[in-house]
Amino acid sequence: MTTGAAERLVIRGGAPLKGRVTVSGSKNAALYALAAALLTAEPVVLRNVPEIADIGEMAEVLRDLGARVAIDGTTVSIEACELTKTFADAERVAALRASFLVMGPLLGRLGEAACPPPGGDVIGSRPLDVHFAGFRGLGAEVTREGPAYVARSPKLKGARIFFDYPSVLGTVNVIFAATLAEGVTTIINAAAEPEVEMACDLLNAMGARVRNGGNNTVTVEGVAELHGADFTVIPDRIEAGTYLLAGVATGGDVEVVGAVPEHLDSLVAKFREMSVRVDPFEGGMRVRPDGPLQAVQMQAVPYPGFATDLHAPFAAALTQAHGVSIIHERVYDNRMNYVAELRLMGARLTNAGQSVMIEGPAPLVGTPVRAHDVRAGAAVVLAALCADGETVIRDIGHIDRGYADLDVRLRALGADVSRR
Ligand code: EPU
Numbered sequence: 007m008t009t010g011a012a013e014r015l016v017i018r019g020g021a022p023l024k025g026r027v028t029v030s031g032s033k034n035a036a037l038y039a040l041a042a043a044l045l046t047a048e049p050v051v052l053r054n055v056p057e058i059a060d061i062g063e064m065a066e067v068l069r070d071l072g073a074r075v076a077i078d079g080t081t082v083s084i085e086a087c088e089l090t091k092t093f094a095d096a097e098r099v100a101a102l103r104a105s106f107l108v109m110g111p112l113l114g115r116l117g118e119a120a121c122p123p124p125g126g127d128v129i130g131s132r133p134l135d136v137h138f139a140g141f142r143g144l145g146a147e148v149t150r151e152g153p154a155y156v157a158r159s160p161k162l163k164g165a166r167i168f169f170d171y172p173s174v175l176g177t178v179n180v181i182f183a184a185t186l187a188e189g190v191t192t193i194i195n196a197a198a199e200p201e202v203e204m205a206c207d208l209l210n211a212m213g214a215r216v217r218n219g220g221n222n223t224v225t226v227e228g229v230a231e232l233h234g235a236d237f238t239v240i241p242d243r244i245e246a247g248t249y250l251l252a253g254v255a256t257g258g259d260v261e262v263v264g265a266v267p268e269h270l271d272s273l274v275a276k277f278r279e280m281s282v283r284v285d286p287f288e289g290g291m292r293v294r295p296d297g298p299l300q301a302v303q304m305q306a307v308p309y310p311g312f313a314t315d316l317h318a319p320f321a322a323a324l325t326q327a328h329g330v331s332i333i334h335e336r337v338y339d340n341r342m343n344y345v346a347e348l349r350l351m352g353a354r355l356t357n358a359g360q361s362v363m364i365e366g367p368a369p370l371v372g373t374p375v376r377a378h379d380v381r382a383g384a385a386v387v388l389a390a391l392c393a394d395g396e397t398v399i400r401d402i403g404h405i406d407r408g409y410a411d412l413d414v415r416l417r418a419l420g421a422d423v424s425r426r
Pocket of ligand 1: 034037103104131132133134135136137171172173174175176199314315337338339380381408
């Protein structure tokens with residue numbers, strides 16, 4: 007869905023959310039799956055793809071390279087039988103971070119790939135050194151030519167590769183390239199997020215030989231070619247976590263269909279410390295109060311640690327907890343875009359460096375605020391649901407990038423939310 011530039015989200019808060027909501031397919035995993043389709047000349051059909059702007063943007067990046075992409079609701083079909091270019095278009099790539107994932111497939115399949123630095127949320131320095139170290143490890147030459155990074159290798163060769171940091175996109179990009187390399191690649195210190203695991207499952211469904219060995223090690227045995235697949239994207243654990251947190255923040259009783267308990271261990275552990283009752287049911291999870299909400303400490307780290315993408319909505323929920331909470335962000339150096347907005351609403355937040363201290367419970371009041379990035383946007387939405395009076399949120403295009411039909415889903419939980 008695209009959002010009009012002047013559109014605002016208007017929320018009248020103060021009531022506990024109650025009811026059941028179903029989450030979409032994972033935004034990030036779906037983006038990886040679209041890029042994976044470039045590895046084969048055969049059609050790849052993806053189901054349960056979220057209906058969000060980023061998918062349309064990624065489709066444009068692939069179309070520009072010569073792939074045919076058809077979007078029909080939550081089903082996306084990609085056919086990359088004739089790729090006409092090995093360089094991605096700068097303007098399209100600037101729209102989203104995941105666009106850099108065209109590098110691995112193009113390099114693996116065609117021996118050459120070029121892509122300008124990708125866009126994405128401004129949440130800290132977002133280097134690409136892990137991607138390049140991986141491509142070089144496979145024998146590619148990586149250079150900067152004008153505006154683009156270029157990787158070349160007539161035939162990639164499997165290797166043992168160590169990552170300085172378990173970068174999510176870096177891991178996926180290097181796995182993509184390694185699927186068509188000669189011999190075996192072992193990645194040490196690879197990212198272990200469920201979205202990475204899903205990308206490996208899709209590749210295996212396409213004929214690749216990828217093994218997630220646990221311990222942050224991934225082994226890829228190169229094959230001559232990949233084939234098509236029909237594949238269903240996993241539910242979005244960040245969207246699920248956000249709706250669970252909306253229930254918790256408002257002291258409500260919320261069931262989230264698509265919340266996979268094994269993907270949300272770190273959040274569930276914090277819920278228990280906060281006196282939130284968590285009950286898994288077939289296909290989802292329910293949260294409701296188990297006493298007054300308690301303050302906690304949390305560190306955002308790579309999976310299976312607490313997800314950095316839930317840091318901001320979690321902070322919003324903690325404004326309603328009794329006591330002093332502390333969050334330490336260890337993934338990004340600029341995740342605090344939400345702090346000033348929540349303060350405008352009356353939250354008592356103090357941040358220094360990578361840490362935020364939250365004193366609660368703080369009565370929040372409806373105020374005009376901004377969504378600075380997708381997750382900072384989710385945080386102001388949660389704060390607005392707890393606030394007295396009307397909150398008007400600007401720049402909601404950021405929110406719509408990650409949350410399909412957020413207003414519709416929140417209304418299903420009884421929230422007073424509209425677009426104006
Ligand atoms: N990093 C490096 N070197 C690299 C790449 C990353 O040092 O070559 C560092 C970064 O500086 C950062 C950390 O690694 O401190 C995390 O970056 P990572 O590469 O893991 O993130 P990403 O792959 O660019 C994806 C998601 C993000 C999510 C992170 C972490 C997509 C499109 N983006 O980004 O999602 O926060 O993994 O889980 O999949 C979001 O959905 O809101 C979002 C920002």
